Amino acid sequence: MTCYAIDGVIPVVSPKAYVHPTAVLIGDVIIEEGVYIGPFASLRADFGGIHIKNNANVQDSCVIHGFPNTVTIVEEYGHIGHAAILHGCHISKNVLVGMNSVILDYAEIGENTIIGANSTVKAREFIPANVLALGSPAKVIRPLEDKEIAWKSKGTEEYICLAQRCLNTLQEVQPDTELQAGRLSYKVFVSQHEIKIDPDKIT
Incomplete structure (x- = not known):
């Protein structure tokens, strides 16, 4: 990984977390165990802090600043989709932020909520727990079903x-x-326990 101290403040990364070598961590960043930080993610804590809690993930090309x-x-089990931007916000436990979404300053997303792809949550907005919200600006569409959570x-x-x-x-x-003969590859399979979700309801 690429880490920089600024003003003497050094990132903290659990040895039980994974940060891709192309990701960049600057300053007051804390990464707890079980976390995944994807390629080209930028976590730049040169003004405010950044705290990624246990078992959360921040995927490819995400930007976090404040x-x-x-x-x-980003609280435990937070799931930040590809190329999302978080700026000075609070992502509660078990939230999914969809790909290319933007969560702005002082916004708070309640537990278990899903923010649909390409959505923008305005500054100081509160999105409650257990709902689907989407759009720009994001609006609550409906409560989530248990199977969706x-x-x-x-x-x-x-x-x-x-x-x-x-x-x-x-x-x-x-x-x-x-x-090459015998080359390893990933096999496509469908679990008998797979949960079927209508993608039109999520993105």
């Missing part, structure tokens, strides 16, 4: 496992120039 005298918080939690568990997989096996290599 104003002075604030702490941008379970679907979200299942996805987050996969990222907790991914953090461990990366700690154990991720390594930089040169690509093969052609397919």
